[in-house]
Amino acid sequence: xxxxxxxxxxxxxxxxxxRWSVPARYNIGVDVxxxxxxxxxxxxxxxxxxxxxxxxxxxxxxxxxxDRFANALAGLGIRRGDRVGIILPQRIETAVAHLAVYKLGAxxxxxxxxxxxxxxxxRLADSGARVLVTDAARxxxxxxxxxxxxxxxxxxxxxxxxxxFWDLIGAASETFTPADTGADDPALLIYTSGTTGPPKGAxxxxxxxxxxxxxxxxxHNFFPSEGDLMWTPADWAWTGGLLDALxxxxxxxxxVLGYDGGKFDPERSFALIEKYRVRNGFIPPTALKLMMQVPxxxxxxxxxxxxxxxxxxxxxxxxxxxxxxxxxxxxxxxWGQTETNYLVGNCSAVMEVRPGSMGKPYPGHTVGVIDDxxxxxxxxxxxxxxxxxxxxxxxxxxxxxxxxxxxxxxxDWFRTGxxxxxxxxxxxxxxxxxxDVISSAGHRVxxxxxxxxxxxxxxxxxxxxxxxxxxxxxxRIKAFIVLAPGHTxxxxxxxxxxxxVRTRLAAHEYPREVxxxxxxxxxxxxxxxxxxxxxxxxxxxRAVGESPA
Numbered sequence: 315x316x317x318x319x320x321x322x323x324x325x326x327x328x329x330x331x332x333r334w335s336v337p338a339r340y341n342i343g344v345d346v347x348x349x350x351x352x353x354x355x356x357x358x359x360x361x362x363x364x365x366x367x368x369x370x371x372x373x374x375x376x377x378x379x380x381d382r383f384a385n386a387l388a389g390l391g392i393r394r395g396d397r398v399g400i401i402l403p404q405r406i407e408t409a410v411a412h413l414a415v416y417k418l419g420a421x422x423x424x425x426x427x428x429x430x431x432x433x434x435x436x437r438l439a440d441s442g443a444r445v446l447v448t449d450a451a452r453x454x455x456x457x458x459x460x461x462x463x464x465x466x467x468x469x470x471x472x473x474x475x476x477x478x479f480w481d482l483i484g485a486a487s488e489t490f491t492p493a494d495t496g497a498d499d500p501a502l503l504i505y506t507s508g509t510t511g512p513p514k515g516a517x518x519x520x521x522x523x524x525x526x527x528x529x530x531x532x533x534h535n536f537f538p539s540e541g542d543l544m545w546t547p548a549d550w551a552w553t554g555g556l557l558d559a560l561x562x563x564x565x566x567x568x569x570v571l572g573y574d575g576g577k578f579d580p581e582r583s584f585a586l587i588e589k590y591r592v593r594n595g596f597i598p599p600t601a602l603k604l605m606m607q608v609p610x611x612x613x614x615x616x617x618x619x620x621x622x623x624x625x626x627x628x629x630x631x632x633x634x635x636x637x638x639x640x641x642x643x644x645x646x647x648x649w650g651q652t653e654t655n656y657l658v659g660n661c662s663a664v665m666e667v668r669p670g671s672m673g674k675p676y677p678g679h680t681v682g683v684i685d686d687x688x689x690x691x692x693x694x695x696x697x698x699x700x701x702x703x704x705x706x707x708x709x710x711x712x713x714x715x716x717x718x719x720x721x722x723x724x725x726d727w728f729r730t731g732x733x734x735x736x737x738x739x740x741x742x743x744x745x746x747x748x749x750d751v752i753s754s755a756g757h758r759v760x761x762x763x764x765x766x767x768x769x770x771x772x773x774x775x776x777x778x779x780x781x782x783x784x785x786x787x788x789x790r791i792k793a794f795i796v797l798a799p800g801h802t803x804x805x806x807x808x809x810x811x812x813x814x815v816r817t818r819l820a821a822h823e824y825p826r827e828v829x830x831x832x833x834x835x836x837x838x839x840x841x842x843x844x845x846x847x848x849x850x851x852x853x854x855x856r857a858v859g860e861s862p863a
Contacts, residue, residue, distance in 0.1 A: 315538075315566065315567075316531055316536070316537075316538075316566075317332075317527050317528055317531060317677075318332065318528060318531050318532065318536070318677060319536075320536040320663075323664070324664055324665070325532075325661055325664045325665035325674060326674075326740070328532075328664065328677055329674070329675070329676075329677045332528065332677030332678050333678075334524075334678050334706060336497050336521050336524055336706050337497060338496060338497060339494060339495065339496055339497065340495065340496070340497040340520050340521060340524070341416060341417060341419075341492055341493065341494075341495045341520055342413075342416040342501055342520050342523050342561065343380065343384075343412075343413040343414070343415075343416030343417035343492060344416075344417060344492050345523065345565055346413060346416075346523075346561060346564050346565045347373070347376055347377045347380055347413050347417075347564075348377060348492070350373075350567060353373050353567045354372060354373050354374030354377075355372055355373075355374065356372060356373055356567065356569070357370050357371070357372055357373075357569045358371050358372055358373040358375075358376045358409075358564055358569055358570070359371040359376070359406055359409060359569065359570055359571075359572060360543075360569060360570070360571045360572070360590055361404070361405060361406055361571075361572045361573075361574070362571075362572075362573050362574070362575075362586070363573070363574040363575060364574065364575040364576060369406060371406050371409075373564075373567065376409065376410065376413065376564070378488055379406075379410045379414075379483060380410050380413035380414045380417060381414075381417070381488055381489075381490035382414075382483045382484075382486040382487070382488055382490070383410055383411060383414035383479075383482065383483055383486065384414040384415075384417045384418045384490050384492075385486040385487050385489075385490050386414075386482035386483060386485070386486040387414060387415070387418055387420065387445065388418060389482075389486065390444075390445055390467070390468050390470075390482075391444070391467065392418060392420050392444060392445055393419075393420070394418070394419035394420060394493055394495075394499075395419070395420065395421060395500065396420045396421065396444050396445075397420070397421045397422075397423045397441045397442060397443040397444065397503060398411070398415045398420050398421070398422060398423060398443065398444070398445045398446075398447065399423040399425055399437075399438055399441070399443040399445065399446040399447065399448075399466075400412065400415075400422060400423065400424050400425065400446075400447050400448075400551070401424075401425040401426070401427060401429070401434070401446065401447070401448045401449075401452055401456075401551070402427070402447065402448060402449055402472065402550075403427050403449075403549070403550075403574040404549075404550055404555075404572030404573055404574050405449075405472070405572065405574055406572075407447065407449075407472045407479055408550050408572075409550075409560065409564070409570075409572075410483075411447045411479075412424075412556070412561070416501055416520070417490065417492040417493065418492075418493055419492075419493030419495050419499065421500050421501060421502065421503050421517070422501065422502050422503070423437070423438075423441050423443050423503045423504075424502075424504060424550065424551035424552070424556060425437060425438075425551055426549050426551040426552065426820060427451075427452065427549065427551070428549070428820040428821045428822055429819070429820050430455075430816065430817045430818045430819050430820055431455060431458060431459050431817065431818055432767060432818040432819055433513075433763075433818070433819045433820055433823075434455065434456070434459060435459040435462060435463065436512055436513070437505050437513070437515070438459075438463050438465075438466060439462065439463055439464075439465070440505075440512070440515060440713065440714070441503055441515055441713060442465040443463075443465060443466055444465055444466065444467050444468070445466075445467065445468045445469075445470060446466060446468070446469050446470065447470045447472065447479065448469065448470070448471065448472065449471065449472045449473050450471065450472075450473040450475075453469075453471060456469055457469075470482065495520055496520070497519060497520055497521040497524070497706075498519045498520075498521060498710070499519060499520055500517050500518070500519060500710060501518060501519060501520045501522070502517070502518045502522065502556075503515045503516070503517050503518075503713055504516050504518070504551075504552070504553055504652050506651075506652040506653065506758065507751060507758055507759050507760030507762075507763060512762070512763055512766075513760065513763060514712040514713070514715055514718055515712060515713030515714070515715075516652045516653045516709045516712060516713075517709060517710045517711055517712070517713050518709045518710060519709075519710050521706045521707075522557065522655070522706070522707055522708075522709070523557065523561060523562065523565065524706055524707075525655070525656070525678075525705060525706035525707025525708070526557050526558070526562055526655055526656045526707055527562060527565075528656075528676045528677040528678050528679075529648060529650075529656035529657070529659050529676035529679070530558070530562045530656060532646075532659070532661035532663075532664075532676055532677070533621070533623040533646040533648050533656075533659050533660065533661060533676075534594050534620075534621040534623060534646070535620065535621045535646070535661060535662060535663040536661075536663060537563075537566060537568070537594065537621070538563075538566045538567070538568045539593075539620065541591075541593055541620075542563075542568045542593045542594050542620065543568065543569050543570075543571060543590060543591060543592050543593050543594065544559055544560075544563035544568055544569070544570045544571070544592075544593075544594045544595070544596075545559070545570070545571040545573075545586065545587065545590070545592045545594070545595050546558070546559035546560075546595060546596040546597065547573075547578050547583060547597065547598070547601050548596060548598060548756070550572070552757075553650075553651075553652045553655055554596060554598070554625065554626060554756065555596070557655060557656075558596045558623065558625070558648075558655070558656065559596045560572075563594070568594075571586065571590050571592060573586055578601055578604065580601070580604040580605040580607065580608050580611075581608050581611070583601070583605060584605065584608060584611050584614070584615040584617070585615065587615065587617055587619065588615045588616045588617065591618065592619060593618070593619055593620045593621070594619065594620060594621045594622075595619060595621070595622050595623070596622075596623050596624070596625070597622055597623075597624055598624060598625065598626045598627070598755070598756035599624050599626065599627050599628065599629045599630070599633055599756070599788070600626075600627065600755040600756055600786060600787050600788070601756075602622075602624060602629070602633050602636075602637060602645075603633060603786050604786070606633070606636050606640075611640070612640045612641070617641050617642075619641060619642075619643050620643070621643065621646065622637060622641070622643050622645050622646065623645075623646050623647075623648050623659070624645050624646070624647055624648070625647065625648040625649060625650065625659075625756075626753070626755075626756030626757070627753050627754075627755070627756055627787075627788035628647075628670070628744055628788065629645055629647045629669070629670075630669070630670060631669035631670050633645070634647075634667075634669040634670075635669065644662035644667050645660075645667075646659055646660040646661060646662055646667065646673070647659060647660055647667075647671070647672055647673060648660070648672070648673070649672040649673075649699075649732075649742070649744065650707075651730055651732075651758075652709075652758075653708065653709040653722070653728070653730075654701050654705060654707055654708045654709060654728060654730070655707055656676065656679075656707060657675060657676065657679045657681055657701050657705075657707070658672045658673055658674060658675050658676065658679070658681055658699075658742050659672065659673040659674075659676055660672075660673035660674075661673075668741055670743065671737075671741040671742065671743050672734070672741075672742045672743065672744055673741065673742065674740050674741060674742065675742075678705075678706070679701060679702075679705055679707070680701065680702040680705070681699060681700065681701050681702070681742065682699075682700050682701075682702065682727055683695065683696075683697040683698070683699060683700070683734065683735055683736055683742075684697050684698050684700045684724060684727050684729075685697050685698075686698075687724075688724030688725050688727055691735075693735070693736050693737060693738050694735055694736075694737060694738070695735055696733055696734065696735045696745050697733070697734075697735065698729055698730065698731070698732065698733060698748055699730050699732045699733070699734045699742070699744075700724070700727035700728055700729055700730060701727070701728050701730070702726055702727060702728075703723060703725075703726045703727065703728060704726075708728065731747055731748045731751060732744065732746075732747060732748070733745040733746050733747065733748050752779075752780070752781035752789050752791055753781065753788050753789055754781065754784070754787045754788060754789045754790060754791055754822065755786075755787040755788070755822065757822045757823075759791060759822070759823055761778070761779035761780065761844065763819060763823070764779045764791065764793070764815060764819065764823055764825070765777050765778065765779050767814070767815050767818050767819050768793060768795070768811065768814075768815065768825075770814070770818070771810075771811055771814050772798065772801075773795075773797055773798055773801040773807055773810075773811065774795055774796075774797070774798060774811070775795075775796045775797060775798040775799075776795070776796035776833075776834055777793055777794065777795050777796070777834075778793070778794045778834050778842045778844055778847055779791060779792070779793050779794075779825065779844075780792055780794070780844050780847045780848045780851060781848065781851075782827060782848075782851040782854075782855070783851060783852060783855035790826045790827060791823065791824065791825045791826055791827075792825055792826070792827040792828070792829065792851065793811070793825035793827070793828050793829070794829050794831050794834060794847055795811070795828060795829070795830050795831070796830075796831060796832065796833060796834060797830055803830035808828045811825070811828060812824045812825060812826075812828070834847075835847065
C-alpha cells in the first residue's frame with residue numbers, strides 16, 4: 315500500500331532506490347474510494363462544526379455517496395473535462411463532491427470560502443464552470459454574480475433545499491462505472507496568484523496525487539501507521555488542505571477530521587486534537603505560531619501527535635524547537651507549489667532535521683538551483699529553485715494560457731520563482747521570492763489582483779502592493795496609495811479601503827497596512843518599482859528589531 319516501506323535505510327538510500335510506477339490508466343477517485351472492501355465499515359471522516367454538531371462517514375458510505383453524486387452530475391449534463399466548482403468548508407459534501415467529479419472524469423474547481431464577489435466571479439467565468447456546489451452561507455453571493463456567468467448551468471445547494479445536493483443523491487443510482495481516465499488526463503484546476511494580471515488556473519492531472527505520495531509518506535514518518543488520524547486547519551480548497559491532507563490520507567484508509575468553524579482558533583485546535591486523538595497534522599507555520607500563544611496549552615490539553623508537516627512559509631528554528639519541546643514532535647518542513655507540489659522536505663524518522671532548512675528532495679523528485687539563463691549553480695550559491703520537467707507531480711499547464719505556461723520553463727527546469735540554495739550536505743534553504751508574489755500566512759498572493767481591486771475605489775489614484783516583514787505571517791500585505799484629488803488619508807478611509815478588498819477578493823488578500831504617499835517610485839518606462847518599496851519595508855523592520863521575511 316505504501317510506496318516506501320519503513321526500513322533501516324537512510325533518507326539518501328531511500329532516494330537512490332526509489333523508482334516511479336505510474337500506470338497509464340489512473341483515476342484519483344477510484345484510487346481513494348474503490349480499491350478496498352475490507353475498510354468499508356471504518357470511519358473515513360469525523361466532522362464537527364462551530365455549534366458542536368458532530369457527524370461521521372464510513373469509507374463504504376463515502377464510496378456510495380460519491381458514486382450517486384457522480385450519477386447526479388451526469389444527469390445535470392456534466393461530461394468528461396467539464397469543470398465543476400466546489401465552494402464549501404470542511405464538510406462531508408466537500409469530500410463527496412471531489413471524489414464524484416474525479417470518478418466522472420470531470421475537473422474539480424475548488425474555491426475558497428474566503429473568496430468575495432470579484433475573486434469568485436473571475437474564477438468561475440475563466441474556467442467556464444458548468445456546475446457549482448455551495449452552501450447557504452454563500453448562496454446570496456453566488457446569486458449576485460450569476461448573471462455574468464454564461465457557462466454556469468446549475469448551482470447545487472447543500473443545506474437541505476429542495477432539489478439540492480442531498481435530493482440529487484437520493485434520486486441517483488448507486489450503480490456507477492468510473493471513467494477510464496488516463497494518468498495524464500485533467501482532474502483538478504486550482505487558481506494561483508501571479509505578479510501581474512489576474513490569477514492563473516493551474517491544471518493538474520490525475521497523476522498529481524501519485525506524485526505527492528512519496529513526500530506525504532515520509533513527511534509523516536512512514537505514513538500510515540496504526541492509529542493514525544489526519545487533521546489540517548487548511549481550507550480543503552487549497553493544494554495544502556486538499557492534496558497534503560484530505561485526499562492522500564483517505565487514499566491510505568486513514569480517517570480525516572474536518573472542522574467547519576470559520577476563522578482559525580488555536581485554542582479550539584488544541585481541543586480538537588485532544589478530543590479526536592489526532593495523530594498527524596498538516597499545520598502551517600502561522601497556525602503553529604498562534605498555537606504557541608495559547609496559555610498553558612500543553613498542561614490543559616492532552617496531545618499525542620505522531621507527525622506534523624508544515625509548509626507554505628518558513629517554519630523557523632523558534633517554532634521548530636517549541637513544537638519539539640511542547641508537543642514532542644519534530645516538525646517536518648516541506649516545500650512545493652500549486653503547480654508542482656511536495657518536492658522537498660524532511661523525515662525525522664530517517665534523517666537529521668536542520669531547523670530552518672526545507673530538507674532534501676523527496677524520492678522521485680529532482681530539484682535544481684538555476685541562474686537566470688537556466689544553468690545549474692554550485693552548492694552554496696543562491697539561485698532559483700527548479701524541479702525537473704516531467705515529474706509526475708507537475709501540472710499540465712495554465713488554463714487557457716499556453717504562453718504563460720511555456721514561460722515557466724528553462725530547458726528541462728521549471729521556474730518556481732522561489733530563491734534558495736543547496737548546501738554541501740544536500741539540504742535546501744529558502745531565501746525568498748524572485749518576483750513580487752507575497753507569502754502571507756501560508757497563502758501566496760499576487761499584487762496584481764489586489765491592485766486592480768484597490769483601483770476600483772474612488773479614493774485611489776495609484777497603488778502598489780508589496781509584502782512587508784511580519785513576525786507572525788512571514789509577510790503582511792501592505793498597500794502604498796496615492797490618493798485621488800479631493801480625498802484625505804484618514805483612519806476611516808483606510809478601513810473603507812480594506813473592507814472593499816475583503817468583500818471583493820478574500821479576507822486573506824486585504825492590505826493589513828495602508829500607507830498614503832505623494833508618489834510611487836517608477837522606472838523610466840513608467841513601471842512601479844515594487845522592489846524599492848520592499849527594500850524600504852525591510853529596512854524599517856530591521857530598524858525596529860523585526861526579522862525580515
